[in-house]
Amino acid sequence: MGAALLSAAMALPIVVGTAHAESAPEKGTLSFKYLNYKESQQTSSDAIAEYGRADSKSGASAYDERILVKATSSSLVVPLNSEWSMSGTLITDSISGASPAYHTQALSYLKDFRRAVDTSLTRYLPNGTLSVGMSHSGENDYVSRATSLLATRSSENRNTTWTAGIAINRDQINPANQVVLNETKRSNEVLLGVTQVVTMNDIVLFNLGYYKGHGYFSDPYKIYDERPRERAQQKFQTRWNHYFNDLNGTSRLAYRYYTDNWGIRSHTLDAEWVQQIGNGWSAAPAVRYYSQTAAKFYVEVDPSILPFPPSPPANAKYFSEDQRMSAFGGLTLGMKLTKQLNLDTKVDVKLEQYGQKGVWILSGTGSKGLAPFYARNLQVGITRSF
Amino acid sequence: MWFFALLVLQGCSLVQTVEPWQKGNLAKPEMTFEDDPLERGYREHIYTSKEASAGGSSLGGGGCGCN
Numbered sequence: 445m446g447a448a449l450l451s452a453a454m455a456l457p458i459v460v461g462t463a464h465a466e467s468a469p470e471k472g473t474l475s476f477k478y479l480n481y482k483e484s485q486q487t488s489s490d491a492i493a494e495y496g497r498a499d500s501k502s503g504a505s506a507y508d509e510r511i512l513v514k515a516t517s518s519s520l521v522v523p524l525n526s527e528w529s530m531s532g533t534l535i536t537d538s539i540s541g542a543s544p545a546y547h548t549q550a551l552s553y554l555k556d557f558r559r560a561v562d563t564s565l566t567r568y569l570p571n572g573t574l575s576v577g578m579s580h581s582g583e584n585d586y587v588s589r590a591t592s593l594l595a596t597r598s599s600e601n602r603n604t605t606w607t608a609g610i611a612i613n614r615d616q617i618n619p620a621n622q623v624v625l626n627e628t629k630r631s632n633e634v635l636l637g638v639t640q641v642v643t644m645n646d647i648v649l650f651n652l653g654y655y656k657g658h659g660y661f662s663d664p665y666k667i668y669d670e671r672p673r674e675r676a677q678q679k680f681q682t683r684w685n686h687y688f689n690d691l692n693g694t695s696r697l698a699y700r701y702y703t704d705n706w707g708i709r710s711h712t713l714d715a716e717w718v719q720q721i722g723n724g725w726s727a728a729p730a731v732r733y734y735s736q737t738a739a740k741f742y743v744e745v746d747p748s749i750l751p752f753p754p755s756p757p758a759n760a761k762y763f764s765e766d767q768r769m770s771a772f773g774g775l776t777l778g779m780k781l782t783k784q785l786n787l788d789t790k791v792d793v794k795l796e797q798y799g800q801k802g803v804w805i806l807s808g809t810g811s812k813g814l815a816p817f818y819a820r821n822l823q824v825g826i827t828r829s830f
Numbered sequence: 831m832w833f834f835a836l837l838v839l840q841g842c843s844l845v846q847t848v849e850p851w852q853k854g855n856l857a858k859p860e861m862t863f864e865d866d867p868l869e870r871g872y873r874e875h876i877y878t879s880k881e882a883s884a885g886g887s888s889l890g891g892g893g894c895g896c897n
Contacts, residue, residue: 475866475867475868476868477866477868477869477872479872481872481876515872517868517871517872519867519868533867533868533871535871558894560894562871577889581894583894583895585895586894586895588894592889594889601847601848601849601850602850603845603847603848609889610889611889617895619895633885633889635885635888635889639863640845641845641848641853641856642844642845642846643846643848644846644848644852644853644854644855644856645855645856647856647861647862647863649863651886651887653885653886655884655885677883677884677885679883679885679886680886681886681887683863683887685860685861685862685863687855687856687858687861689855694858694860694861696860698887700883700886700887702883702884702885702886704882704883706882708882708883710881710882710883712883718860726860728860734877734881734883736881736882736883739882768880768881768882769882774880774881792866794869798876798880800880817880819876819880821872821876823869823872825866825868825869827866
């Protein structure tokens with residue numbers, strides 16, 4: 445009983461923060477994160493080997509380096525008073541390397557620079573919040589503008605929070621190779637969700653999302669790529685966080701089901717364990733599994749004419765030989781270390797390795813003849829409250 | 831569907847009434863669904879440019895011509 449009282453008393457200072465969840469944060473936050481992302485893919489001859497033409501014991505196979513991205517993100521969140529806060533994020537991406545023109549063949553080299561700005565303004569109400577967001581992203585060949593509105597409403601005891609949001613996107617596409625000029629893509633997205641406290645150590649979330657877009661969805665840098673000009677997506681996401689008292693650790697699980705009118709269905713499962721180690725350190729290993737079916741207009745590799753691109757079926761209106769439209773599974777392993785340096789400063793480093801293969805698909809047979817794809821990313825961040 | 835799921839949860843009386851003073855663990859950053867926004871930005875950007883699915887957890891954010 446004494447121990448229970450003591451732990452309740454110890455919890456109290458934290459609770460004061462959550463009891464007034466619907467007021468602006470008391471402190472501002474300045475964050476910075478660096479990303480180094482590097483792709484690699486086995487050379488195409490290994491993809492041919494999958495058909496049994498060559499010796500597949502390619503232990504010493506060569507890897508083609510693909511895209512390399514070095515990105516920085518800086519973000520500032522400032523409370524204006526107890527009812528308003530604003531935030532701004534600036535992102536720069538420098539992209540270089542090579543991308544296949546079809547399937548995993550014919551690398552073409554590219555270099556690009558992207559700059560994106562994200563801003564939002566939030567109003568805190570007695571039982572909810574209202575946020576409006578604006579973002580702009582610009583590259584040589586692609587400009588995207590988005591506006592979003594997000595509302596939350598909490599129950600009296602704050603154990604249930606409802607969320608509703610809408611986002612509008614307007615994109616302009618002017619590819620460097622000028623295969624199209626002044627193309628556009630317009631989309632609207634709706635998100636509805638609910639977060640529920642289940643026990644003292646459990647919280648769950650359910651989200652439903654609907655996206656509808658029309659315009660230019662093809663990839664101008666790929667050979668034989670003509671995609672529908674309409675895309676409708678539905679997604680359902682659920683998350684569950686559980687705190688283990690005995691271990692001082694938290695499991696974070698998430699599952700997403702996705703389906704669209706292109707014939708793609710996918711499952712995504714995320715599992716993360718956050719372990720408090722002491723002295724302000726925490727370690728978080730994570731695993732993610734992803735599996736998707738192919739778009740109905742995806743054109744499979746034709747082993748009889750490799751390494752040349754197969755012609756789309758006669759009279760086909762839509763076709764794509766993009767690996768991302770194929771059927772495959774993806775696996776990510778990651779580890780994040782965080783150190784709270786003092787009350788106001790936190791640093792973190794994260795390393796992730798991602799792989800993508802046709803045979804890793806959840807059920808059925810994945811697309812064949814594509815070289816496995818790998819990417820690793822390293823992130824280093826610092827966050828400071830003031 | 832989420833509403834249905836919530837009803838099921840409450841119907842099964844899995845949902846307990848948690849009082850404000852019992853929310854110490856729930857207040858830990860790793861117990862919230864508000865992930866590190868910069869990390870989430872990178873993650874969504876990477877997966878949208880390598881897989882055919884997107885979204886489900888958040889809204890907004892500029893699109894890109896990432897290939």
